[in-house]
Amino acid sequence: MPPANLEPELTLLARMKKGEEAAFAALYQRHKDAVYRLALLYAGSAALAADVTQEAFVFFMTRPGQYDPARGTLAAWLCGVARNLARRHFTRREDATDPQDLADDAAPREEHIERDTPLEKLLRDEAAEEVRRALMALAPHYRDVLILCELSELSYAEAAQVCGIDIGTVRSRLSRARAQLAQRLLPGRQGRGEGSKEAVT
Amino acid sequence: MNTDIPNDSPRDPLLDLKLDAARRGLAREAAPGELEAALVARFRKLPRPMSRPRFWWMPPLALAAVVALASWIVRAPLSPANDGISIETSGGDAGPFLALRPLERIALEPGTRIVSTEFPRALLADWGLPVAPDRAGEPVRAEMLYSADGEPLAVRLLQ
Numbered sequence: 422m423p424p425a426n427l428e429p430e431l432t433l434l435a436r437m438k439k440g441e442e443a444a445f446a447a448l449y450q451r452h453k454d455a456v457y458r459l460a461l462l463y464a465g466s467a468a469l470a471a472d473v474t475q476e477a478f479v480f481f482m483t484r485p486g487q488y489d490p491a492r493g494t495l496a497a498w499l500c501g502v503a504r505n506l507a508r509r510h511f512t513r514r515e516d517a518t519d520p521q522d523l524a525d526d527a528a529p530r531e532e533h534i535e536r537d538t539p540l541e542k543l544l545r546d547e548a549a550e551e552v553r554r555a556l557m558a559l560a561p562h563y564r565d566v567l568i569l570c571e572l573s574e575l576s577y578a579e580a581a582q583v584c585g586i587d588i589g590t591v592r593s594r595l596s597r598a599r600a601q602l603a604q605r606l607l608p609g610r611q612g613r614g615e616g617s618k619e620a621v622t
Numbered sequence: 623m624n625t626d627i628p629n630d631s632p633r634d635p636l637l638d639l640k641l642d643a644a645r646r647g648l649a650r651e652a653a654p655g656e657l658e659a660a661l662v663a664r665f666r667k668l669p670r671p672m673s674r675p676r677f678w679w680m681p682p683l684a685l686a687a688v689v690a691l692a693s694w695i696v697r698a699p700l701s702p703a704n705d706g707i708s709i710e711t712s713g714g715d716a717g718p719f720l721a722l723r724p725l726e727r728i729a730l731e732p733g734t735r736i737v738s739t740e741f742p743r744a745l746l747a748d749w750g751l752p753v754a755p756d757r758a759g760e761p762v763r764a765e766m767l768y769s770a771d772g773e774p775l776a777v778r779l780l781q
Contacts, residue, residue: 440670446662457653471654475661482665552644571641572648603637 430495438485445482452496453478455573456503462568463507473510477503497579500569504583555605563598570595719767719776722749733770738763738780749777 430451436444453474460473480502481488488498556564562584569580570591577595581588721728728734744758767776 440668442662442665445665446658449658449661453653453657454651458648458651461648461651467651467654471657474653475657478657478661479664482661482668552640572645574645599634599637603634606640607634607636 427490427494431490434485434488434490434495437482448481448495449478452499455496456499459500459568459573460503460507462572463504464510469507469510473503473507476506480506493582494579497575497582500573500575500579501583504565504569551606552602555602558605559598559601563594563601566591566595567598567602571599717779719765719778720749720751721776723773723775728767728775731769731775734775735768735770737766737768739766740764 430448433444433448437448456477457470457474460470460477461467464470464473477499481499488495492498556567559567565584566580569575569583570577575583577588577591580595581591584591586594740761740763742758743753743760743762746762747753747758763780765778765780766774767778769775
């Protein structure tokens with residue numbers, strides 16, 4: 422969740438823009454782990470996640486003016502940068518989602534299913550690995566909201582900022598994504614809760 | 623856990639348990655320590671933004687003031703040519719001013735003024751100027767440089 426008072430962070434940002442090294446280091450300390458974890462979720466390997474994290478903060482230090490405080494938190498903006506960088510690494514493995522597919526709850530296309538195990542080093546226990554496999558089987562636009570809202574714990578507004586969609590779309594996608602995830606993780610639970618209506622679509 | 627999960631869709635506790643497990647696994651991960659040093663080093667190499675100090679205009683202004691003051695102090699209002707006798711020339715047919723007092727003093731005199739006048743040529747002898755005896759009674763036109771209190775400082779003969 423974003424800090425209630427953004428003023429200290431904006432003060433740090435202003436000092437960083439003036440070239441103050443300590444201010445950049447402080448901002449890095451605040452956001453490094455969140456950016457790295459998000460990069461891990463998208464990139465899958467620790468080495469790639471470290472690369473993505475580094476690229477994201479280099480982007481930040483060289484183009485701090487691209488962050489607009491009026492449009493959202495720095496945390497969400499950095500997550501958006503990391504997400505875009507990570508996805509760029511995998512564009513060959515993951516095609517852009519056809520907007521037609523966003524209109525319904527169609528089952529993920531075969532090419533959207535990542536059969537690699539990019540998170541296996543990240544999610545070590547059995548339950549987590551099970552979640553990972555189910556996540557990777559979802560269409561990217563559903564995976565996005567699950568990663569951002571459920572695993573990175575961004576707010577709806579921040580997830581909307583990252584994905585470039587409105588909050589209502591985040592809500593509806595998350596609801597459908599949870600239903601699809603439940604369908605994959607809890608096949609015996611169909612007919613109850615989230616799996617009752619949407620997982621069968 | 624995200625606290626603004628919609629209330630309009632029922633949550634499945636078993637799904638939440640599995641997501642919690644994934645979150646716990648993720649929470650154990652942290653950015654590699656060596657990244658910070660590399661990034662700070664990179665930040666250090668960035669060109670510094672141009673910023674003017676608050677009183678950036680003071681040094682050039684002070685320099686200009688010093689130059690102006692120095693030039694006013696050392697300026698030579700009277701030409702040092704002609705062994706210090708000629709103090710000034712004017713246009714037209716007028717000759718040079720002949721100093722009747724030391725140049726250094728004339729240079730420091732405030733409020734000097736030039737007055738056109740006519741006086742007997744014999745008066746030139748009082749100032750140490752040569753006068754032909756046969757013309758001593760003739761009047762001569764001249765411009766006089768007076769100090770503020772009326773003391774003659776220099777003279778320029780017009781004829």
